[in-house]
Amino acid sequence: MHLLYLAVAVVFEITVAIAASKAEGFTNRRWTLITLVSGAIATFFLSKALLTFDVGVGYALWTSVAGVGITVLGALLFSQRLDWRKGLGIAVVITGVVGLQLSGAA
Known part of the structure; x- marks a missing residue:
């Protein structure tokens, strides 16, 4: 259930970023x-x-997954540039999230 809570939190955090940019x-x-x-x-x-x-792991997962989501949606919905450097950054973030999950921290 904790992963579902985290997923809902990520979706609404992405909504925060998009709405704040329009506010x-x-x-x-x-x-x-x-x-x-x-x-x-x-x-x-x-x-x-x-x-x-753990608070550090949960917060890191929340912010990093939301950050990747915001970056990808920015490229898809708002024609924001997604170059190889951003792609590399996304890959590094995803690697870190997988590493946190594999560490058995949740």
């Missing part, structure tokens, strides 16, 4: 509200996941 410095009320509500939901589910994960 125009919190001047756009609709996107500001989406940012804040998504952030609260992401934090709630992260806290549920951290009942099982």
Whole structure:
């Protein structure tokens, strides 16, 4: 169940990043509200996941998987550039996440 909580937290953290980019410095009320509500939901589910994960491992997984998701979605949805350096960074992050999972930390 902890992986499901973490997955939900990641989805809402990705939503936070996308909504925050559209909130125009919190001047756009609709996107500001989406940012804040998504952030609260992401934090709630992260806290549920951290009942099982070590805090450092859980937080590292949450931020790194969300970061990869945001980078990939930025390229797919917003025509942001995804070059070989970003691809290499994503590969390194994924390797780190797999390493954390294989360490038996969860």
